[in-house]
Amino acid sequence: MTAEFGHHYIAGQWVSDAPNGLAEVENPSDGSVIGTAPNGSVELADRAVLAAREAFETTGWASNPRQRAAALLEFADILEARADQIAALMARENGKVLAQARHEVAAGYGEARYYAGVARNVFGRTFESGAGKLSLMTREPSGVVSVIVPWNAPVTLLVRSVAPALAAGCSVVIKPAPHTPLTNAAVMACFHDAPSFPAGIVNSVNEFGTEVGGVLSSHPQVDVISFTGSSRTGKIIMANAADTIKHVSLELGGKAPALVFGDADLDKSVAEIRRAVLALNGQMCTCISRIL
DSSP states (O other): OOTTBOOEEETTEEEOOOTTOEEEEEOTTTOOEEEEEEOOOHHHHHHHHHHHHHHHHHSSGGGOHHHHHHHHHHHHHHHHHTHHHHHHHHHHHHOOOHHHHHHHHHHHHHHHHHHHHHHTTOOOEEEEEETTEEEEEOOOOOSEEEEEOOSSSTTHHHHHHHHHHHHHTOEEEEEOOTTOHHHHHHHHHHHHTOTTSOTTSEEEOOOSSSHHHHHHHHOTTOOEEEEEEOHHHHHHHHHHHHTTTOEEEEEEOOOEEEOOOTTSOHHHHHHHHHHHHHGGGGOSTTSEEEEO
């Protein structure tokens, strides 16, 4: 699988099925076509969810924190080794300047290493709840997690959502943004090449419409949803998740302010605000959009 093909990744296998056609991936700087990616479907999304459920139930992943830590460290090492290649691809695919793309990939493998440490420190506790009485509190993985990723940070926000789920013992199904299927596939290749991941623990299905997202937010075998994107879409996801009472984690919109106090150095404040306003041309939820 090369960087020019953003295939689906299901049950440890690359899947090129395109029931809804192939989509061309364009370089936003010049409009040139840099690759293609198959469009997913309800059937492919269902297949990925069932693969994630089977892996969660049958592989022992959920009960082996040592394996989870090792797998995340392997992934981080592979991602770091391919950092320049993935950053260059990201810059071509979503228009991020190369320096920012490199920083993003570095943040990705840094967070993977952090959660590798967390994987071996998910403890329950025992406490005396009354005279002669002990209570035991345990922490268990939720199950299958669907992760819907935005286009503007296709590595950092992917790892930030996926790594804690994996550290806790869950399996995941990812839906990348339609603008960045190639970068997503490059990250999936890092998971694929990390030997400690059982097949089916990490899955990914592309989409250039709404079918896959609908499945991942309503499927009865999905236990948790992590979504980063618009408030409008977040409302739809919450509504879809309500019937099966899923755990939902939403990072929506963004209207970040800068507070400039009376004793501030105005020249320095203007320089810092300008930098924070224009990161990725202002197309990030953390970019400053108000000055108070």
